[in-house]
Amino acid sequence: MNFIIKEITKETKDSIKNIFIEQWGSPQMVSRGKCYDLIELPGFQALHNERIIGMITFKMKQNEIEIISLDSIVENHGVGIRLLNEVINIAGKENIDRVCLVTSNDNTKAMRFFQKRGFKMKALHLNAVHDARKLKPDIPQTGYDGIPIEHEIEFEYILGKSENPQEVIKTINLEKWGIMESS
Numbered sequence: 001m002n003f004i005i006k007e008i009t010k011e012t013k014d015s016i017k018n019i020f021i022e023q024w025g026s027p028q029m030v031s032r033g034k035c036y037d038l039i040e041l042p043g044f045q046a047l048h049n050e051r052i053i054g055m056i057t058f059k060m061k062q063n064e065i066e067i068i069s070l071d072s073i074v075e076n077h078g079v080g081i082r083l084l085n086e087v088i089n090i091a092g093k094e095n096i097d098r099v100c101l102v103t104s105n106d107n108t109k110a111m112r113f114f115q116k117r118g119f120k121m122k123a124l125h126l127n128a129v130h131d132a133r134k135l136k137p138d139i140p141q142t143g144y145d146g147i148p149i150e151h152e153i154e155f156e157y158i159l160g161k162s163e164n165p166q167e168v169i170k171t172i173n174l175e176k177w178g179i180m181e182s183s
């Protein structure tokens with residue numbers, strides 16, 4: 001499938017907001033005790049024939065980039081890898097050596113996805129989702145495969161000091177699926 005990656009723009013924010021509502025119930029996302037409005041965050045979108053088929057949002061901090069959301073509408077076609085790679089490239093260019101994110105304990109698919117992309121499990125935040133519900137009460141009680149949603153698992157990707165974005169691209173192995181490096 002051919003698709004291109006572009007930065008999220010003002011023009012596509014409304015469509016993206018609707019996708020966030022479909023995927024997560026609202027454009028708000030709680031991560032590590034903070035509530036983010038996803039459409040206010042920087043990010044990238046994947047477009048196939050001008051249709052949005054994926055997006056990633058992130059928060060740039062002093063020494064790290066936290067991925068706040070990653071959504072693929074057309075799975076297993078390289079959309080997630082390409083979007084993730086864009087953020088890791090930014091970290092490389094900005095000399096930020098840590099990219100992190102949390103997933104909830106039910107999201108085994110995401111755990112598999114990130115670990116296969118070189119992310120390491122960093123911490124288990126027990127019962128963090130119970131606290132997150134105080135900020136976002138509509139977080140469902142059960143998630144994938146009927147698993148109760150209770151905890152946050154933190155993952156991190158550490159860019160080696162000598163690594164440059166080109167080497168990161170190799171790590172993520174875009175070539176395997178004939179996925180192009182840039183849009």
Ligand SMILES: CC(C)(COP(=O)(O)OP(=O)(O)OC[C@H]1O[C@@H](n2cnc3c(N)ncnc32)[C@H](O)[C@@H]1OP(=O)(O)O)[C@@H](O)C(=O)NCCC(=O)NCCS
Pocket residue numbers: 001068069070071072073074075076077078079080081082101102103107109110112113116177
């Ligand atoms: C996790 C998630 C983002 C992955 O996105 P995705 O677009 O399916 O990811 P990709 O297509 O890039 O990679 C998935 C698999 O497809 C493979 N793949 C990529 N292109 C392919 C192609 N053209 N043909 C066949 N397989 C392909 C990848 O190698 C990968 O397999 P592997 O992990 O066994 O190596 C997606 O499942 C999702 O949106 N989940 C719901 C939201 C979520 O949980 N987000 C993460 C929480 S922050």
